[in-house]
Amino acid sequence: MHDYPYTITISSEKGGVGKTTLATNLAIYLKAMREDLPVTVFSFDNHFTIDKMFELQKRDDDVPDVHALLMGAKASEVVQTGQYGVGYIRSSTELGDIHERFKGPMTLTRMLAESGISGIVIIDTRPDLNILTQNALYAADRVLIPVKDLPSLENCKNIFALFDQRGIDKKSLALIPCLIDSRIKFDGIFKDQKTLLRAIAVNRGYRCMDSYISKSPKVESLNTNPDGKIYPILTHARGTEVHSQFMEITRDLLRSVDATKETRACLYHTWLLEKEASKKESYLARLEGLAERCLICGALLAEKPDDRSFYFETSDRTARGFLHGHCVSSMLCSTLYSLQENDSTFDAAKMLVADKANKTVSLLQPLLIEGGSPMLDYRQFNMTGEQQLQKNVDMPGFDAGEFNGTHDRLYLLLNEALAGFEGELRKNSWLAVYPVDAGNPESVLHEESYKTIHRLQKHFAETIKQST
Ligand SMILES: Nc1ncnc2c1ncn2[C@@H]1O[C@H](COP(=O)(O)OP(=O)(O)OP(=O)(O)O)[C@@H](O)[C@H]1O
Ligand SMILES: [Mg+2]
Ligand SMILES: [Zn+2]
Numbered sequence: 455m456h457d458y459p460y461t462i463t464i465s466s467e468k469g470g471v472g473k474t475t476l477a478t479n480l481a482i483y484l485k486a487m488r489e490d491l492p493v494t495v496f497s498f499d500n501h502f503t504i505d506k507m508f509e510l511q512k513r514d515d516d517v518p519d520v521h522a523l524l525m526g527a528k529a530s531e532v533v534q535t536g537q538y539g540v541g542y543i544r545s546s547t548e549l550g551d552i553h554e555r556f557k558g559p560m561t562l563t564r565m566l567a568e569s570g571i572s573g574i575v576i577i578d579t580r581p582d583l584n585i586l587t588q589n590a591l592y593a594a595d596r597v598l599i600p601v602k603d604l605p606s607l608e609n610c611k612n613i614f615a616l617f618d619q620r621g622i623d624k625k626s627l628a629l630i631p632c633l634i635d636s637r638i639k640f641d642g643i644f645k646d647q648k649t650l651l652r653a654i655a656v657n658r659g660y661r662c663m664d665s666y667i668s669k670s671p672k673v674e675s676l677n678t679n680p681d682g683k684i685y686p687i688l689t690h691a692r693g694t695e696v697h698s699q700f701m702e703i704t705r706d707l708l709r710s711v712d713a714t715k716e717t718r719a720c721l722y723h724t725w726l727l728e729k730e731a732s733k734k735e736s737y738l739a740r741l742e743g744l745a746e747r748c749l750i751c752g753a754l755l756a757e758k759p760d761d762r763s764f765y766f767e768t769s770d771r772t773a774r775g776f777l778h779g780h781c782v783s784s785m786l787c788s789t790l791y792s793l794q795e796n797d798s799t800f801d802a803a804k805m806l807v808a809d810k811a812n813k814t815v816s817l818l819q820p821l822l823i824e825g826g827s828p829m830l831d832y833r834q835f836n837m838t839g840e841q842q843l844q845k846n847v848d849m850p851g852f853d854a855g856e857f858n859g860t861h862d863r864l865y866l867l868l869n870e871a872l873a874g875f876e877g878e879l880r881k882n883s884w885l886a887v888y889p890v891d892a893g894n895p896e897s898v899l900h901e902e903s904y905k906t907i908h909r910l911q912k913h914f915a916e917t918i919k920q921s922t
Contacts, residue, residue, distance in 0.1 A: 508536030745775030
């Protein structure tokens with residue numbers, strides 16, 4: 455079974471609201487209250503609080519850090535075992551250039567899903583909503599937003615707006631009143647800071663945790679001491695109110711963890727795998743219907759697999775397959791210049807045609823008007839679908855099923871690809887011939903490349919409809 459982490463992100467645009475204190479201490483409490491649960495913490499900030507708190511020995515610059523994780527390093531390489539049994543990833547000062555890699559909002563979710571990290575991951579973010587923070591928000595099963603006053607409560611709306619913009623369920627988001635000074639009392643129904651903050655939050659439709667965190671001089675003092683360390687609340691501030699508040703928050707979170715069957719990472723990963731599988735399936739289906747022969751020379755492609763430089767598809771998608779580069783350029787040379795293979799200029803013309811054909815799509819539509827002489831509407835388009843050439847080519851004898859030497863290859867292709875009942879062609883049908891990479895012709899049927907073909911086929915259908 456693949457392991458997926460339950461992810462908790464601590465975020466607020468406001469600085470100094472207690473994010474890092476919450477992230478680091480939560481990791482310790484979670485580990486203490488559930489020893490067998492792996493807990494991993496890391497930060498997108500560059501003030502190294504996490505390193506100071508958790509590292510067992512002095513910093514070794516060779517050990518990979520958060521930057522390495524974001525560049526795709528394996529979890530087993532980046533997660534260090536730290537103090538109190540908490541796993542941590544070293545902080546980095548080099549996250550500025552990472553933003554390029556993180557254009558998409560779900561990159562971190564994917565990384566966490568593929569990382570093999572299990573248990574709980576806690577992400578401490580910077581006081582902004584840059585793309586890394588956004589990634590951390592979308593990856594989270596639970597987002598804790600510390601608010602300490604009205605301005606920080608104001609700021610929350612940007613996080614909620616981000617979720618709205620992407621249409622993501624906001625049920626993961628929860629505010630938590632932090633740095634609450636219990637000495638401050640108000641008259642009236644909002645008797646203190648936390649009651650006031652909670653009332654305003656609820657009024658705005660924000661979910662607020664039942665717990666809160668008090669402001670405590672003892673807690674504040676934990677990161678100011680002669681040995682330059684940062685001490686945890688659990689070990690060094692047990693006598694405070696904040697200790698029991700952390701216990702309560704941790705219990706609450708563990709209940710959520712236990713109640714969560716499929717984490718965000720798991721759901722996203724399952725979705726990705728399904729998408730991959732269906733891509734693969736459509737690719738295999740596309741491979742399946744291909745013509746076995748080159749419709750121009752008639753050779754079995756399995757026997758003559760080299761030089762499969764073109765892919766053709768008919769308007770109704772009934773016939774599709776690869777054609778030899780040599781066959782296509784000879785056919786076009788005769789079609790466009792009425793040259794036969796034994797003409798002295800044939801080879802030179804063929805080279806020119808081949809060069810052009812490698813960059814363009816040819817559209818071939820037979821025009822068989824009753825009583826009129828058969829013609830071919832030949833068009834060339836560039837790969838973005840702009841028409842570059844149109845030529846009507848006489849096709850003497852085509853309707854009678856005769857060959858005339860010059861157009862033999864063309865007639866063969868049209869008959870093979872567009873044949874309908876009793877020697878007639880399928881009505882209004884046409885075919886397009888696309889250049890492909892002869893080294894790997896099948897790659898044209900891969901999801902991304904095939905999208906282009908699909909789009910162009912539709913575009914050609916419209917172009918033809920307009921001109922008739
Ligand atoms: N419960 C508390 N009681 C008193 N002081 C606290 C408490 N929690 C945090 N502090 C202090 O408040 C300051 C800011 O806390 P912290 O660094 O956790 O906030 P932050 O939101 O991570 O800040 P930044 O946005 O700069 O990353 C620190 O000096 C910390 O010691
Ligand atoms: Mg911080
Ligand atoms: Zn051929």
